[in-house]
Amino acid sequence: MAYRPTERTEARRTQTRERIVRAALALVAQGGYREAQVAAVAARAGVATGTVYRHFPSKADLLTEVFRVASSHEVEAVEQAARFGSAASQHEVDAVAQAGGDFARERIAAAVETFARRALQGRRLAWALLAEPVDPAVEAERLQFRRAYADVFARTIADGIASGELPEQDPAFTATALVGAIGEALVGPLSPTHAGTDVDALVRNLIIFSLRSTTDQELSPHVHRRAA
Amino acid sequence: MAYRPTERTEARRTQTRERIVRAALALVAQGGYREAQVAAVAARAGVATGTVYRHFPSKADLLTEVFRVASSHEVEAVEQAARFGSAASQHEVDAVAQAGGDFARERIAAAVETFARRALQGRRLAWALLAEPVDPAVEAERLQFRRAYADVFARTIADGIASGELPEQDPAFTATALVGAIGEALVGPLSPTHAGTDVDALVRNLIIFSLRSTTDQELSPHVHRRAA
DNA sequence: GTCTATACGTCGATAGAC
DNA sequence: GTCTATCGACGTATAGAC
Structure with missing residues (x-):
């Protein structure tokens, strides 16, 4: 049977995404777009840098959100x-x-x-x-x-x-x-x-x-x- | 004796620079920044692509001017x-x-x-x-x-x-x-x-x-x- | 997700100014 | 003879199509 995400994993995924957005928002609110570097966002959200790109195709898309x-x-x-x-x-x-x-x-x-x-x-x-x-x-x-x-x-x-x-x-x-x-x-x-x-x-x-x-x-x- | 540009070459250089700026301006006025591609600007100004970069460190600098x-x-x-x-x-x-x-x-x-x-x-x-x-x-x-x-x-x-x-x-x-x-x-x-x-x-x-x-x-x- | 087209910027070669 | 401005093809990154 093919892999299908359960509700539970979906929820986790959503939560991670939101943490990333909130982390980026906090950094922008603190020091503008300059401080919203992907590595910094990831660190603040408690995820790896690569994880950010599993939720957003690019930094610009993250910032847009x-x-x-x-x-x-x-x-x-x-x-x-x-x-x-x-x-x-x-x-x-x-x-x-x-x-x-x-x-x-x-x-x-x-x-x-x-x-x-x-x-x-x-x-x-x-x-x-x-x-x-x-x-x-x-x-x-x-x-x-x-x-x-x-x-x-x-x-x-x-x-x-x-x-x-x-x-x-x-x-x-x-x-x-x-x-x-x-x-x-x-x-x-x-x-x-x-x-x-x-x-x-x-x-x-x-x-x-x-x-x-x-x-x-x-x-x-x-x-x-x-x-x- | 070391090489030093004469007034004549200075003038030529300035003219080339201005032609590039005017070409870029015309393209922007015609189709916005999207049409102001470096190759297109160079073509319109009658110079090679590389020449643009002898006058402006980057496309952004050209557009700024x-x-x-x-x-x-x-x-x-x-x-x-x-x-x-x-x-x-x-x-x-x-x-x-x-x-x-x-x-x-x-x-x-x-x-x-x-x-x-x-x-x-x-x-x-x-x-x-x-x-x-x-x-x-x-x-x-x-x-x-x-x-x-x-x-x-x-x-x-x-x-x-x-x-x-x-x-x-x-x-x-x-x-x-x-x-x-x-x-x-x-x-x-x-x-x-x-x-x-x-x-x-x-x-x-x-x-x-x-x-x-x-x-x-x-x-x-x-x-x-x-x-x- | 892959593939292709496009566009930025570079670099060695060349012609011509000094 | 030396130096430099210009050329234009090429490498590379990215964006958009399928």
């Missing part, structure tokens, strides 16, 4: 923040909305703040996710990562438009631009060469920028002409 | 647009400013429009500069490239603050965020997989976004509390 895991974790946190803002529940959101409250803006601010504070707390990992030069294969994931963020903001903006709180606009456009803005604004402070960021001031600037850019205002005739 | 040349070209165009907006001269800028005109906003709009239209006209090259996954060595140049753009916007914003046209803000911060926003908003439309962009609509959205994000407005108490 690490990127995916880390980034989806970040996106989820921001999504959670965007869901309710500082409200405790959907119920409270609805209540405030009914009262004509500005909950979409509150939710945007909460999402931005979560994005930024998490990044500045885990600076090295955030740098790896947002800006660190890396193998093109991993780089491609970055484009997805940004899109995922943008989707979160787009939903919130669309809600705000539907409730009349935000002016008519293309939610996907504004959300994409916003994610680009936040990401780029964080790149400098996150850079390993940068030191001494005033986190609160940065968060404040980011929130102000984000709310400005989603909300209408009078444009001078001069400007209107150009934008028309 | 190509990136620098192309990106500085783009930045200069935007800088030019930001200098005067649609005014014909510095004199006119001063005149409008004296009359209380909104020239900083006009200049920002002109810079954004130039940025976007140039990108959408030379889509393949813009994609290569802004987003195409590429060797980390080249990727590192991208960070510089964005900074250069940000500097242009920062100067214009600072002018606007000085003249009282724009509200107090950190010009470097706003400019950085703005560049991130514009870049990210262009990534989608520039992507090779994307088709059929309404260029005028996109430019309009970008200008609106940019002017919103540089200009103050009332924030609700709710939001103020969070941003404070």
Whole structure:
């Protein structure tokens, strides 16, 4: 009879794979992609170097998975923040909305703040996710990562438009631009060469920028002409 | 007597080098980094493959130089647009400013429009500069490239603050965020997989976004509390 | 998993500048 | 006569097809 892995061996295999991913993630979070050398990853995961290649066809594939895991974790946190803002529940959101409250803006601010504070707390990992030069294969994931963020903001903006709180606009456009803005604004402070960021001031600037850019205002005739 | 290259040979050498860079640039502009194969570059430049390596230690170094040349070209165009907006001269800028005109906003709009239209006209090259996954060595140049753009916007914003046209803000911060926003908003439309962009609509959205994000407005108490 | 095609980078030979 | 820039075929690594 041919060899067939039992559930038990399958489970072990999966566990090993996860240990490898976690080890690589920890190393990236500690010192960026540079420290995620295959030998170092294997050592930290308690496996032989060759074992890594029994689970991933190449180092780039491993790093791609690490990127995916880390980034989806970040996106989820921001999504959670965007869901309710500082409200405790959907119920409270609805209540405030009914009262004509500005909950979409509150939710945007909460999402931005979560994005930024998490990044500045885990600076090295955030740098790896947002800006660190890396193998093109991993780089491609970055484009997805940004899109995922943008989707979160787009939903919130669309809600705000539907409730009349935000002016008519293309939610996907504004959300994409916003994610680009936040990401780029964080790149400098996150850079390993940068030191001494005033986190609160940065968060404040980011929130102000984000709310400005989603909300209408009078444009001078001069400007209107150009934008028309 | 020892051999020493004369001016003539120096000049020839420089010319060859430039031909190689231009050939590589043309190929990147045509089909991205993928088409900039060393053999193809050499063929287009009319030299042998080995000659490329007499001028550049590696393909990555060649591409880095190509990136620098192309990106500085783009930045200069935007800088030019930001200098005067649609005014014909510095004199006119001063005149409008004296009359209380909104020239900083006009200049920002002109810079954004130039940025976007140039990108959408030379889509393949813009994609290569802004987003195409590429060797980390080249990727590192991208960070510089964005900074250069940000500097242009920062100067214009600072002018606007000085003249009282724009509200107090950190010009470097706003400019950085703005560049991130514009870049990210262009990534989608520039992507090779994307088709059929309404260029005028996109430019309009970008200008609106940019002017919103540089200009103050009332924030609700709710939001103020969070941003404070 | 193997096999092939492709593309990077090298190296000895050559022609020509000094 | 010496030295060097250029050539272009080849080795080797890798990626993609089957």
